[in-house]
Amino acid sequence: RGFGTAGKQINVAKGNTFTVSALTDGTETPVTAITYDQVTVTFVEYGDAKQVSMKEVMEAFESTMADMTYNAGQALGVARDNIIIDALDAGATATIYSNDVVATTITASDTMNTALLADAKTAGRLLNFNKKVIVIHPNCENSLFKLSAFVDASQYGGREAVLNGEVGRYLGMVIISHNNINTTTENTSFTVYKNLALGERSFVFAPKKSAVMEWEREANRDRAVTLHYWEVYGVSVLNAESIHILKAVGG
Secondary structure, eight states, X not given: OOTTSSOSEEEEEEOOOXXXXXXXXXXXXXXOXXXXXXXXXXXXXXXXXXXXXXXXXXXXXXXXXXXXXXXXHHHXXXXXXXXXXXXXXXXXXXXXXXXXXXXXXXXXXOBOOHHHHHHHHHXXXXXXXXXXXXXXXXXXXXXXXXXXXXXXXXXXXXXXXXXXXXXSEETTEEEEEOTTOOEEEETTTEEXXXXXXXXXXXXXXXXXXXXXXXXXXXXXXXXXXXXXXEXXXXXXXXXXXXXXXXXXXXX
């Protein structure tokens, strides 16, 4: 609704849970009012610009342009991920610790494990938001790869193929690795990763304008060209109950 249209923001409705009750023969079905909460998504511009000398362009035109375009696209994608991760981190409904520890007692042995994944699955179901995706730091992913309960699909009843000792799905949840999962320091000196467990409709990503890459020739005396790249979108948590933080130490 916001893409290519006027406006600084959009509102996204959050539906409420419906219930049913027993009906009496001969009596009208009772009617109750329904109201919708709304989440506001504000559009923000994101971008940067890089300059390259005409000498570099003349020496290797095709490779220079291709490299700058690739790096610009990569930068825009990473920025999107980081903004979404920060929003999910700030908007999560609760935190679950590995091995049921707390911030003051977590140690090096409290790594990512299958029990923590199971806890996330249960926490989601208790709030009626079934967990679909787990986003973890590579150091926590490493811990999972060393667990036979994770690698051996037969131990959790999955039918997915096991290839090269790697399983991308556990208890029906897709496992995604991401370098920029946020961290914190707890119990004085332990780096703790704030992995994310996500259910349905956890957040909104609303594009306003697709990514633009523009080449501009500077003043002749500068002997340079500039690549300007930018896009416009908004990100907001939609249902906090659909988001849990899974804290664990790296493996």
